[in-house]
Amino acid sequence: MLSESQREEVFSELIRDHKVGIGYATAEEIDKINILRASLLAMHRAVRNLKVSTGHLLVDGTFKVPNLGAFTQTTLIKGDLRAQPIGAASIVAKVTRDRYMQELAAQYPQYDFEKHKGYSTQAHKQKIVEFGPTDEHRKTFRGVREYIANSAQTTFSHRLNV
Numbered sequence: 001m002l003s004e005s006q007r008e009e010v011f012s013e014l015i016r017d018h019k020v021g022i023g024y025a026t027a028e029e030i031d032k033i034n035i036l037r038a039s040l041l042a043m044h045r046a047v048r049n050l051k052v053s054t055g056h057l058l059v060d061g062t063f064k065v066p067n068l069g070a071f072t073q074t075t076l077i078k079g080d081l082r083a084q085p086i087g088a089a090s091i092v093a094k095v096t097r098d099r100y101m102q103e104l105a106a107q108y109p110q111y112d113f114e115k116h117k118g119y120s121t122q123a124h125k126q127k128i129v130e131f132g133p134t135d136e137h138r139k140t141f142r143g144v145r146e147y148i149a150n151s152a153q154t155t156f157s158h159r160l161n162v
Contacts, residue, residue: 002091004098011095014088021049022096031140040065046089047071060086108134 002010014020023045025038033041043065047057054070060079065071079086098117105114110131116124120143128137128147137144 007091007095007098010088010091014092018088019050019052020092021046021051022092023047023049024096027136027138030138035138036063044068058083058086060090104134104136108136 023042025042030038064073080090101113
């Protein structure tokens with residue numbers, strides 16, 4: 001619901017004023033274990049990156065984050081609209097992902113990641129048709145998997161670590 005500049009401003013305040021843990025799952029992990037499990041894995045990594053061993057976790061959705069030991073958890077459907085900590089985490093996730101898309105845009109300028117931010121827009125789909133998917137594309141997702149066979153000659157092997 002915030003503009004990009006508003007998200008950036010709030011992100012800076014959150015990072016400055018609060019303990020923040022960031023976690024992610026790679027495209028390869030998403031393809032291997034599915035988007036739900038990969039999301040829970042990324043949340044697990046984010047909590048571990050907080051460097052705390054206990055606390056209460058609010059989770060957006062219906063599934064608790066597995067294997068968090070001493071952490072208690074409450075799940076909230078539409079949690080980003082119902083709980084400020086989840087809304088704050090959503091902003092951190094969105095800004096972090098958008099920044100990653102900027103890095104990918106520098107690495108793969110022909111894909112225009114800085115414009116569509118990796119979302120499945122018509123322009124992004126056309127770039128996949130034109131150039132084939134990169135290693136950063138989720139190969140099991142519709143709009144990408146159809147072009148895997150056609151893109152063997154345009155496979156990219158570079159991985160960015162964020």
